[in-house]
Amino acid sequence: MSAFLEIRDLGFAWPGQAALFAHLNASLGPGLALLTGDEQRGKTTLLRLLAAEIRPQTGVLRLDRQDIGEAHAGLRPDMTRPALDPVVVADWLREQVPEGPARDRLDDHIDGLSLGEHLHKGFYMLSAGGRRKVGLAATMAQQPSLTLLDQPFAALDLVSIRYLTDWLREQSRATDRLVLLADYEAPADLAVAQRIDLG
Numbered sequence: 554m555s556a557f558l559e560i561r562d563l564g565f566a567w568p569g570q571a572a573l574f575a576h577l578n579a580s581l582g583p584g585l586a587l588l589t590g591d592e593q594r595g596k597t598t599l600l601r602l603l604a605a606e607i608r609p610q611t612g613v614l615r616l617d618r619q620d621i622g623e624a625h626a627g628l629r630p631d632m633t634r635p636a637l638d639p640v641v642v643a644d645w646l647r648e649q650v651p652e653g654p655a656r657d658r659l660d661d662h663i664d665g666l667s668l669g670e671h672l673h674k675g676f677y678m679l680s681a682g683g684r685r686k687v688g689l690a691a692t693m694a695q696q697p698s699l700t701l702l703d704q705p706f707a708a709l710d711l712v713s714i715r716y717l718t719d720w721l722r723e724q725s726r727a728t729d730r731l732v733l734l735a736d737y738e739a740p741a742d743l744a745v746a747q748r749i750d751l752g
């Protein structure tokens with residue numbers, strides 16, 4: 554079976570810096586995978602490459618047999634951007650998540666992440682953690698073919714950690730999409746069968 558996410562011979566260096574990736578290869582099936590590595594090993598940079606925010610200097614990045622390019626932009630919504638400040642959370646979520654099964658899933662995630670009390674607020678009233686949780690709920694509901702999560706447990710409350718962990722466990726059974734979780738380690742009670750280790 555061909556890989557769902559294929560990273561072949563990836564080379565990337567930030568301007569003026571030594572190569573962060575040289576001939577990086579990885580091949581992942583659908584489901585759940587962990588992207589690990591010590592501080593500054595390039596976890597976030599690799600997520601940005603996979604979201605087509607930045608382009609590699611060499612190599613191939615392919616998702617479901619398609620080269621990753623502009624069509625894949627937006628896989629990592631920037632929840633910190635000031636343009637969101639005046640927007641009402643519920644309006645943003647309605648705009649992001651289409652009606653139908655995704656909207657039903659969104660309702661569950663709003664409950665699971667305890668976001669109900671924030672729905673009628675402007676983003677400017679939310680903490681950084683609250684903004685992240687809203688982004689998380691939208692992504693979890695949308696179920697894109699590639700979900701990129703950058704240290705999603707950081708600064709998350711215990712109830713939300715448990716909810717996210719359960720959701721990630723379910724994702725490991727998916728056959729048509731991949732969730733890539735970047736963190737130093739997987740949570741202790743989450744078995745992850747696939748991993749890219751940046752060292």
Ligand SMILES: Nc1ncnc2c1ncn2[C@@H]1O[C@H](COP(=O)(O)OP(=O)(O)OP(=O)(O)O)[C@@H](O)[C@H]1O
Pocket residue numbers: 567568573590591592593594595596597598599
């Ligand atoms: N926009 C940028 N411009 C220049 N250098 C960058 C940029 N973003 C990251 N880097 C550099 O790339 C290297 C890897 O950083 P990156 O954030 O990808 O690693 P990380 O594994 O996610 O780190 P951490 O675990 O600390 O979050 C670091 O040396 C960092 O300074």
